[in-house]
């Protein structure tokens with residue numbers, strides 16, 4: 001309120017200055033809550049104009065040493081209280097409007113990506129449970145082996161390839177399935193602090209997307225990685241609207257530990273094809289490649305079934 005007090009008691013200031021100030025205050029109230037949405041050019045309601053006018057008149061009167069109640073601080077005058085209330089009401093209206101526009105492909109909204117990504121990371125499984133067998137037991141069929149192998153070896157009973165890996169949680173050498181090896185690699189990634197770097201980089205990239213002011217971005221889901229979650233295939237190449245539920249889904253993929261995907265700037269008509277030919281062919285080729293090189297133990301897995309679905 002400093003400025004209001006400065007005005008108080010000052011000799012005649014130009015009427016326009018006071019009015020401009022009151023107007024600015026009003027706009028400030030609006031813009032503080034405008035979350036980046038382009039201001040719609042709806043004319044202010046007459047009631048609002050009256051409120052501003054009353055406040056301006058009070059300010060001018062005070063500047064001349066008068067006003068309705070000169071000894072009462074400006075913030076406690078009727079004119080100011082009405083003005084403040086109408087500003088708050090308008091801000092709430094704008095907020096509600098923005099909320100309604102979110103997720104409906106409406107105007108671009110602003111998202112606090114640091115906060116959103118932190119939320120997603122908190123929900124992302126980061127299980128550090130010990131995985132694999134320390135003892136000489138096949139991780140597939142639980143057959144006891146004569147000796148604990150030092151490197152990968154076929155199980156004499158089930159014929160699956162027993163992997164030998166170091167378990168990051170305790171450093172022990174364990175016998176693991178192909179899927180368990182991937183889980184161990186994720187644990188290693190989490191433990192080494194690499195995941196924090198991945199999350200940090202994603203936040204930085206989203207800040208750039210935000211700074212571009214575009215209402216959409218494309219999700220490169222990083223399907224060139226050695227292991228690719230099925231959801232990443234579905235998200236790869238998708239264009240998502242800022243602030244939409246789909247955007248959150250895309251960020252969930254990019255927050256999976258070891259994901260090498262990234263947001264890509266998208267310029268163009270929002271009435272896009274969600275997958276253009278380029279991304280669709282990448283998706284198909286990579287799914288085929290992964291399917292063809294799946295280890296024997298995973299040929300009948302849910303993952304393999306999903307891959308077959310993608311390949312059609």
Ligand SMILES: [Zn+2]
Pocket residue numbers: 138139140141142143155156157158159160
């Ligand atoms: Zn076995």
